[in-house]
Structures are given as C-alpha cells and as structure tokens.
Amino acid sequence: MSNEAxxxxxxxxxxxxxxHDGHHDHHQSFISKYVFSQDHKMIAKQFLITGxxxxxxxxxxxxxxxxxxxxxxxxxxxxxxxxxKHWAPGGHISPEAYYxxxxxxxxxxxxxVLTAGLSGTFANFLIPLQVGARDMASPFLNMLSYWFFFxxxxxxxxxIFVQTGPFSGGWTAYPxxxxxxxxxxxxxxxxxxxxxxxxxxxxSSLLGGLNYISTILNMRTKGMxxxxxxxTIWALFFTAILGVLSxxxxxxxxxxxxxxxxxGTSFYLSDIFLTSTNKALPNEGGSAILYQHLFWFLGHPEVxxxxxxxxxxxxxxxxxxxxxxxxxxxxxxxxxxxxxxLAFLVWAHHMFVTGLNPFLGSVxxxxxxxxxxxxxxxxxxxxxxxxxxxxxxTPGMLFSIGFVSMFISGGLTGIWLGNSALDVHLHDTYxxxxxxxxxxxxxxxxxxxxxxxxxxxKMYGRYMNNTLGYVHFWITIAGAYLIFWPMHYEGLxxxxxxxxxxxIWESFKQFIDLNRFISTVALIVFAAQFLFLFNxxxxxxxxxxxxxxxPWDSNxxxxxxxxxxxxxxxxxxxxEVHRWAYDYGKDGKDFIPQxxxxxxDESQH
Amino acid sequence: xxxxxxxxxxxxxxVVIFQIAKASEYVAILKGEDNSRRQNNKxxxxxxxxxxxxxxxxxxxxxxxxxxxxxxxxxxxxxxGEKVDSMLWITLWITGxxxxxxxxxxxxxxxxxxxxxxxxxxxxxxxxKLELLWTVVPAIALTVLVVIGLKNWFKFTSEAPxxxxxxxxxxxxxxxxxxxxxxxxxxxxxxxxxxxxxxxxTLGQLWDDxxxxxxxxxxxxxYIVKGRPVKLIIGSRDVIHDVGLSHFRLKIDxxxxxxxxxxxxxKYTTKEMQEITGNPNFQYELSCDQMCGNxxxxxxxxxxVVTQPEYDEWMVKQKPTYLSTHPELDPANQNKxxxxxxxKGATAKLxxxx
Numbered sequence: 001m002s003n004e005a006x007x008x009x010x011x012x013x014x015x016x017x018x019x020h021d022g023h024h025d026h027h028q029s030f031i032s033k034y035v036f037s038q039d040h041k042m043i044a045k046q047f048l049i050t051g052x053x054x055x056x057x058x059x060x061x062x063x064x065x066x067x068x069x070x071x072x073x074x075x076x077x078x079x080x081x082x083x084x085k086h087w088a089p090g091g092h093i094s095p096e097a098y099y100x101x102x103x104x105x106x107x108x109x110x111x112x113v114l115t116a117g118l119s120g121t122f123a124n125f126l127i128p129l130q131v132g133a134r135d136m137a138s139p140f141l142n143m144l145s146y147w148f149f150f151x152x153x154x155x156x157x158x159x160i161f162v163q164t165g166p167f168s169g170g171w172t173a174y175p176x177x178x179x180x181x182x183x184x185x186x187x188x189x190x191x192x193x194x195x196x197x198x199x200x201x202x203x204s205s206l207l208g209g210l211n212y213i214s215t216i217l218n219m220r221t222k223g224m225x226x227x228x229x230x231x232t233i234w235a236l237f238f239t240a241i242l243g244v245l246s247x248x249x250x251x252x253x254x255x256x257x258x259x260x261x262x263x264g265t266s267f268y269l270s271d272i273f274l275t276s277t278n279k280a281l282p283n284e285g286g287s288a289i290l291y292q293h294l295f296w297f298l299g300h301p302e303v304x305x306x307x308x309x310x311x312x313x314x315x316x317x318x319x320x321x322x323x324x325x326x327x328x329x330x331x332x333x334x335x336x337x338x339x340x341x342l343a344f345l346v347w348a349h350h351m352f353v354t355g356l357n358p359f360l361g362s363v364x365x366x367x368x369x370x371x372x373x374x375x376x377x378x379x380x381x382x383x384x385x386x387x388x389x390x391x392x393x394t395p396g397m398l399f400s401i402g403f404v405s406m407f408i409s410g411g412l413t414g415i416w417l418g419n420s421a422l423d424v425h426l427h428d429t430y431x432x433x434x435x436x437x438x439x440x441x442x443x444x445x446x447x448x449x450x451x452x453x454x455x456x457x458k459m460y461g462r463y464m465n466n467t468l469g470y471v472h473f474w475i476t477i478a479g480a481y482l483i484f485w486p487m488h489y490e491g492l493x494x495x496x497x498x499x500x501x502x503x504i505w506e507s508f509k510q511f512i513d514l515n516r517f518i519s520t521v522a523l524i525v526f527a528a529q530f531l532f533l534f535n536x537x538x539x540x541x542x543x544x545x546x547x548x549x550x551p552w553d554s555n556x557x558x559x560x561x562x563x564x565x566x567x568x569x570x571x572x573x574x575x576e577v578h579r580w581a582y583d584y585g586k587d588g589k590d591f592i593p594q595x596x597x598x599x600x601d602e603s604q605h
Numbered sequence: 606x607x608x609x610x611x612x613x614x615x616x617x618x619x620v621v622i623f624q625i626a627k628a629s630e631y632v633a634i635l636k637g638e639d640n641s642r643r644q645n646n647k648x649x650x651x652x653x654x655x656x657x658x659x660x661x662x663x664x665x666x667x668x669x670x671x672x673x674x675x676x677x678x679x680x681x682x683x684x685x686g687e688k689v690d691s692m693l694w695i696t697l698w699i700t701g702x703x704x705x706x707x708x709x710x711x712x713x714x715x716x717x718x719x720x721x722x723x724x725x726x727x728x729x730x731x732x733x734k735l736e737l738l739w740t741v742v743p744a745i746a747l748t749v750l751v752v753i754g755l756k757n758w759f760k761f762t763s764e765a766p767x768x769x770x771x772x773x774x775x776x777x778x779x780x781x782x783x784x785x786x787x788x789x790x791x792x793x794x795x796x797x798x799x800x801x802x803x804x805x806x807t808l809g810q811l812w813d814d815x816x817x818x819x820x821x822x823x824x825x826x827x828y829i830v831k832g833r834p835v836k837l838i839i840g841s842r843d844v845i846h847d848v849g850l851s852h853f854r855l856k857i858d859x860x861x862x863x864x865x866x867x868x869x870x871x872k873y874t875t876k877e878m879q880e881i882t883g884n885p886n887f888q889y890e891l892s893c894d895q896m897c898g899n900x901x902x903x904x905x906x907x908x909x910v911v912t913q914p915e916y917d918e919w920m921v922k923q924k925p926t927y928l929s930t931h932p933e934l935d936p937a938n939q940n941k942x943x944x945x946x947x948x949k950g951a952t953a954k955l956x957x958x959x
Contacts, residue, residue, distance in 0.1 A: 270862030355865030358762035376743040386714040388727035393649035412700040421757035467626035489671035494851025499902035585726035
C-alpha cells in the first residue's frame with residue numbers, strides 16, 4: 001500500500017465534492033484566485049504566509065544579534081560572507097549592524113508578524129465564517145488592506161539593502177535620534193524607508209480594521225446576536241476598534257517626524273548640538289517627549305492589539321478541546337471590553353522616567369495596575385474552563401495551555417513594571433525584555449500557533465502532522481522559558497537593554513555565561529520552528545485529508561461549511577443560529593453546534 | 606568543514622523527527638485514529654505534570670545560580686533604593702505566590718482532566734460568586750501595591766531637601782558631562798548655541814552670567830558625598846539619553862531642551878561598597894539606559910561617593926571652566942607668568958625688568 005493510499009483511504013471524496021454545486025465557486029484565473037483575491041479566506045492565507053516569512057526573517061535577526069551577545073569574542077566567518085565586510089568585519093557583527101538588527105527585529109515582530117500576521121490572518125479568516133457571512137463587508141478594501149501590507153513589507157525589506165543600513169534607533173524610533181540624519185547612520189535613508197513602510201502599514205491596518213468592525217456589526221447571520229458571538233469574534237472586534245482609534249494617532253506622530261526630518265520644523269527638536277557635525281541646530285521650542293505621547297498612544301493599545309486576538313483564539317480552542325463551555329462568557333467579554341478601554345488610558349506608563357509630572361504619573365500607575373483585574377479574571381476563567389473538563393491535547397490545545405502559562409508569567413511582572421516607583425529601577429533593563437517577550441511576544445505567538453493548528457483543516461482541507469506539532473510545542477515552551485526566565489535576573493542586576501557589549505561594565509559583565517546559554521537556546525528554538533514551517537507547507541499538499549467537515553466536534557459556524565468552501569462559504573443558505581457557541585457537554589451531549597435549534601426539553605443555563 | 610558537518614547533523618536530525626512523525630501518522634491510521642489519539646493524549650497529559658515539576662525545579666535552580674549576581678544580595682546604595690527594594694520584595698511575594706498557584710492549577714488541571722472515556726464533563730457556564738471572588742481579591746492586592754508604590758513615587762519625585770548638593774549631568778553622544786556650581790552654589794546660565802568643544806565650552810555656558818565664573822565642569826566622574834542629599838539636574842546636548850544608577854535604584858531620562866531632576870541620599874562610599882560587595886574593582890556606574898546611537902553601550906559614567914573631606918580635597922583641585930577657557934584671567938597664571946610652557950625669551954624679558 002502506498003503512503004497516499006494509507007493516508008487517504010475512506011470516503012472523504014464524497015463530502016469533498018459536494019461543494020461544486022455552490023453557485024459562488026465559479027472558475028477563476030490564477031491571478032484573481034491566488035494573487036488579487038477578494039475571498040477573505042485567501043486573503044487570510046496571504047496575510048498568514050507573509051507574516052510567516054517575516055517571522056522567519058525577524059527571528060533570524062534575533063539569532064544574529066544574540067550571537068553577538070552570547071559570543072562577543074568569537075568570530076563567525078560566515079557572517080562576513082553573508083552580511084559583508086561593512087556589517088560584520090572579521091565575522092563580528094558591528095555595532096551598527098547590531099542596532100539595525102535589534103530595531104528591525106522589533107518593528108517586524110510587533111507590526112508585521114504579531115499585528116498583520118496574527119489579526120490579519122484570523123480576523124480575515126474567522127469573522128465571515130464565524131458570524132455567518134459570505135465575505136467581508138468590502139472584499140475589495142480587504143484586498144487593498146493586504147496589498148498595502150505587502151507594499152509596506154517591500155519597503156521595509158528594501159531598507160535592509162540601502163548603503164547606510166536600515167533604521168537603527170530602536171523600534172520606538174524616538175526623536176531626536178530618529179529625526180536627525182547626522183545622529184546615526186541608520187537615521188538617514190533607512191529611517192525614510194522605515195517611515196514610508198510604517199505609513200503604508202497604518203493604511204493597511206485601517207482598511208482591514210474598518211472592514212472587520214462593519215462586518216461584525218452588520219453581517220451576522222440570522223439569530224447571531226452579539227451575545228452569541230464566539231469569543232474569537234469579540235476579541236477581534238475589540239482589536240479592530242483599538243487599531244482604528246489609535247493607528248491614526250501614530251500616523252500623525254510620524255507625519256510630524258517627517259516634517260522635522262525634511263521640512264525644518266521643530267515639533268520634536270530643541271536645544272541640540274550635534275557632536276558629529278560640531279554644529280548647533282537652529283530648532284528651538286520643540287518637545288522630544290511629545291513624540292513619545294503620540295507613539296505610545298498607539299504603542300500601548302498596540303500590545304493589546306497583539307494579545308487580544310490570541311486571547312480570543314485560545315478561549316475558543318480551549319473550550320472546544322476541554323469539551324466544556326468557556327467559563328463566564330459574559331465576564332470574558334466584559335474583561336475584553338475593560339482591557340480595550342483601559343488600553344487607551346495607560347500609555348504614559350512607558351514614560352515614567354521621562355520626567356513627566358508626578359501626579360500624572362500616579363494616575364497612570366493606578367490605571368495600569370487596574371488592568372491586572374480583568375487579566376486575572378480571564379486567567380481564572382480559563383483555569384475553571386479546564387477544571388472537570390475532558391481535555392483533548394491537540395497541538396492547538398497544547399499551545400492554548402502554553403499561552404495561559406506564558407500570559408500568567410509575563411502578566412505578573414507587569415505588576416512590577418506598572419508601579420512607577422519600581423519602574424524607576426527596572427525600566428529599560430532586561431527585566432522589561434523578559435516581561436514583554438513572555439507576555440506579548442511568546443504568548444501571542446502561542447495564540448497564533450494554536451490558531452494555525454486548530455483552523456488549518458478549515459484552511460486547507462488537510463491536517464497538520466500531530467507528532468511534529470507535539471515536538472514543536474514542547475521544544476518551544478521549554479525553550480521560551482529557558483530564554484526569557486533568566487533575563488529577569490539580568491534585569492534585577494540593572495543590566496540595560498540594547499547594549500552591544502557588556503564587557504566594559506563592572507556591574508553587568510558577570511552574565512556572559514548566561515548570555516551564551518540564552519543565545520544557544522534561542523538558536524535551538526529558532527531551528528525548531530522549521531519543524532512547524534515544514535509541517536505547514538508539507539501538509540498543504542501532502543497532509544492527511546479531512547474526512548469530516550467538523551474534525552474537532554466544534555460548535556461554531558465555520559465547521560458547517562463544506563471541507564473546501566468556495567468563495568461565499570456556504571453552497572446553499574447561510575445557516576441560522578439558535579444558541580451560543582459553547583454548548584459542550586450539555587445535557588449529556590458532547591456538543592451542540594450553533595445552528596441546531598433549541599430542543600423542547602433542553603435545560604437552561 | 607565543521608560548519609558543513611553541523612548543518613548535516615541538523616538536517617539529519619530534522620529528517621529523523623519528520624520520519625518518526627510520518628510513521629506515527631501511518632500507525633495512527635492503521636491502528637484506528639481514536640486509539641492513537643487517546644495514546645497521544647496520555648503522553649501529553651503526562652508531559653504536563655513533568656513540565657510543571659521540571660519548571661518549578663528550574664525556577665528554584667535559576668534562582669540558586671543567579672541570585673548572587675543581581676543587586677539584591679547587597680543593600681541598596683541610597684535611601685530611595687532601600688524603599689525600592691522593600692517594595693520589590695513585597696511585590697515579589699504577592700506575584701510569586703500567585704504565579705505558583707496559577708501555574709500549578711493550570712498544569713495540574715490539564716493532567717487531571719485529560720480525556721477519559723468514563724468522565725462526564727461538568728457543564729459549568731458561569732458562577733457569579735467565583736467570578737466576584739477573583740475580581741475582588743486581585744483588586745485588594747493591587748490596591749495595597751498601588752498605595753505602597755505611590756507613597757514611594759511621591760517621595761522620590763518630591764522637592765529635594767534645601768541642603769542638597771546640586772550637580773548638573775548632561776549627556777551627549779557618547780559620554781557624560783558633570784557641572785558643579787562652585788562656591789556660590791548656583792549654576793550659571795547656558796545656551797546651546799554657545800557650545801564650542803574646541804574652546805572648551807562644552808556646555809555653552811554664558812560668560813556674561815557671573816554665576817558661571819566658579820562653575821566646575823568635569824567628565825571624569827560624578828563626585829557626590831555620602832550621607833548628603835544630592836540633586837541631579839539632568840539634560841542632554843543632542844538626543845535622548847538616560848541617567849541609570851542601578852545601585853541607587855533610580856533612573857531618569859536626559860532630554861534635550863527639557864531638564865529633568867532626580868534626588869537621593871547616597872548611603873555608602875565607593876570604598877565601603879567595595880567591601881560590602883567583596884569586589885575590589887567595584888564602581889558605581891552610570892549607564893545610559895535610552896538608545897542613543899551606535900555607541901550607546903559604551904556610554905559609561907562613574908559615580909564616586911566620597912566623604913565630605915575627600916570631596917572638598919577633590920574640589921579644591923578643580924579649575925572652573927571660566928578660567929580654563931579664559932587663561933588670561935586665571936589668577937594662577939598672573940601670579941607666576943613664567944609657566945612651564947612659556948618660552949625662554951619671555952622669561953628673559955621678565956628678568957630684565959627692575
């Protein structure tokens with residue numbers, strides 16, 4: 001028996017063929033089907049795969065600069081071959097290259113991977129399928145949203161190849177460093193390209209966000225009241241609102257920066273004498289801190305733009321695989337709402353050490369620590385969802401459990417950093433690196449992995465390999481803790497972030513062994529991600545085929561579509577919804593999908 | 606060759622994992638998917654407890670390895686720092702206990718409630734009492750932390766005591782410049798367009814302000830006195846820097862155009878701290894903590910905490926910038942015009958005078 005025969009015995013073909021009756025599934029050219037597609041499912045895949053490309057590039061960048069941190073004295077000739085004599089003379093990454101890598105890693109991971117790659121993928125894929133719509137409110141704007149993101153990607157990528165290098169002043173791009181070409185080589189052409197890429201990205205994000213909001217509000221199927229929406233949709237809804245309200249503020253900040261860079265204005269500049277040119281600049285009266293307010297007014301909601309979709313995905317996957325309703329649905333929605341509101345009121349906690357008014361600072365302390373309350377509610381609700389469930393450890397479920405673990409670990413250190421009197425000690429040390437990588441970076445990546453493993457069968461009509469998924473999960477969670485947990489100790493030694501070399505510092509040089517260990521683990525974890533990538537692409541063509549449209553015995557509407565749903569999603573009528581999405585284990589029934597009418601003898605909850 | 610070998614080993618490793626993964630998929634199909642799913646479930650359920658135990662041991666082991674390398678084993682070097690430390694410990698206890706409880710519950714529940722044919726799930730959609738409990742308890746804990754935190758915060762950001770020593774700290778790419786007000790205790794005015802590195806006026810001091818005449822500028826080290834409050838007035842000449850004083854547990858940005866301040870009372874001299882830490886090379890270091898360019902990592906300053914007599918002795922040796930930039934006005938030059946670098950000719954002329 002051939003491999004294919006083993007994998008694909010059974011009756012899958014029959015179900016799989018029925019969708020050809022769907023009137024929406026007309027013949028399309030390659031270009032309109034795969035490139036300029038207006039089908040939300042295809043656009044989701046475009047976002048996902050572009051995001052994966054960026055994740056690999058961004059991850060590779062972190063491996064490169066971790067080489068410098070872990071092995072500062074060792075020469076890697078291959079680096080000179082790849083990066084060239086200017087960036088890696090003698091196989092050592094130059095400070096210029098180091099800062100360029102750090103900056104691009106941050107920008108790419110935050111915006112291109114965890115914003116576009118995460119909410120771009122799952123908002124596009126799940127919103128129409130789970131609310132019961134044939135597509136987004138405007139498929140055309142949706143397509144534009146992807147292509148603006150693609151253009152942003154191209155510009156950002158091109159900045160790596162300019163002579164003076166990509167922008168190298170940190171992903172937050174604080175002026176005056178980012179505003180003055182003479183302050184740093186990376187602030188020359190690299191910064192122009194960075195700004196153009198980010199502006200395009202904001203456009204993409206707004207087009208997408210407006211579409212998500214209008215689709216959720218206007219295009220829900222019959223019976224799908226807001227309180228029957230799966231938590232994924234609620235999370236994506238709040239994410240989109242956050243983005244729509246805060247990205248324009250970021251853009252305005254960027255526009256002022258563009259003016260300062262090119263047209264001689266002084267929004268952010270004052271009292272500057274540059275050593276590199278030995279000249280005083282004419283600009284007076286600007287405030288460098290103004291940029292930080294504008295930046296963090298997006299920047300803080302941005303971290304929730306990253307984490308909320310993961311929370312939604314995890315809630316859904318966890319309930320499905322625990323075979324038990326999500327605990328406290330209303331509290332879950334309420335806490336998402338509370339987090340979304342508070343997200344706009346805490347931005348200045350990134351600025352406790354800028355010398356801001358102490359009273360203002362105290363208000364931000366209070367509001368920041370307040371976020372811990374809805375976060376705690378979410379965690380305890382997830383824990384209660386697992387309690388007395390009947391848990392199936394699919395790879396998606398494993399990553400969901402991993403998400404909660406990471407969210408707890410990283411969330412608790414937020415309580416340290418949100419308290420300004422502690423922040424004045426820990427700010428900009430490795431403590432904050434550990435905090436945000438765990439709670440925002442790794443946790444959201446876990447949410448994304450969970451989502452990919454869980455919805456892969458819906459995306460491609462095939463399964464990903466489970467064993468590879470298990471190996472991927474256990475290496476990644478163990479590795480993530482090994483990398484980021486010890487960084488707390490470096491932070492408690494006051495070790496500053498964004499340092500190229502610690503050897504001249506009496507106070508920080510004691511961690512060289514630890515840094516080597518962290519770098520080595522980072523390399524291994526990065527390599528392990530290729531298990532996932534291989535699994536993903538291999539399974540598109542060679543994975544085990546789906547035989548049932550509802551492989552996880554799930555309640556939500558996307559599993560009522562045919563295995564290979566065409567453009568338009570349902571071949572016939574869109575199903576009507578009669579209940580919430582979490583009737584698992586009710587009245588002795590394993591699951592009751594949303595489109596099943598409420599029986600006469602059904603119990604109330 | 607070794608690179609090639611390493612790559613070959615890695616690729617081989619991947620191929621092996623992949624083959625195992627594929628084989629297990631065939632086995633799953635041949636054995637019946639449900640059976641193999643249950644088996645995998647058991648393995649992963651078991652791994653949950655293993656991970657929990659190894660993780661908790663790892664947390665302890667990591668602490669054992671690295672605790673001594675942090676700042677915590679030694680006392681904070683300032684009065685504010687002590688408050689930071691005590692607050693840090695309270696926060697650590699509260700978050701640490703929460704961490705252990707929630708992680709144990711998470712992985713234990715995952716293990717305990719793994720799929721079993723006999724279990725009937727408990728249909729539990731919500732429970733107001735429970736939800737109220739875990740809204741109120743965190744809220745109370747956080748209130749405690751906020752109260753402690755804000756008390757400290759207002760103390761740290763309060764006006765410096767009147768008897769404070771005042772030092773101005775200015776960051777530039779890529780070093781620190783310190784200015785002491787001299788005997789009058791007042792720092793003179795400066796304007797950034799007057800900065801002239803060649804002439805030695807690195808801060809742009811205005812010479813029509815008499816307060817500048819005795820101001821001492823130094824890049825050597827920040828000298829402060831043990832037991833005496835010190836107020837730092839912080840600024841920047843170019844981009845944003847940050848005065849990070851990890852031993853004193855404080856930091857604040859240096860922003861061009863917007864001066865910031867910070868005050869504290871140092872508790873141990875550098876020498877005393879060398880004994881406390883047992884490190885003869887110990888120095889209080891001033892680190893730039895805000896990305897400021899490609900040499901950000903080397904923007905190192907030194908803080909010397911000394912006793913009052915030592916400070917006075919050091920200060921006497923310092924020459925105000927006004928005099929070093931205006932050598933003709935320097936009384937030292939007027940008293941003995943025959944300094945070492947004057948030519949013999951000049952000396953001869955002087956001798957010729959009656």
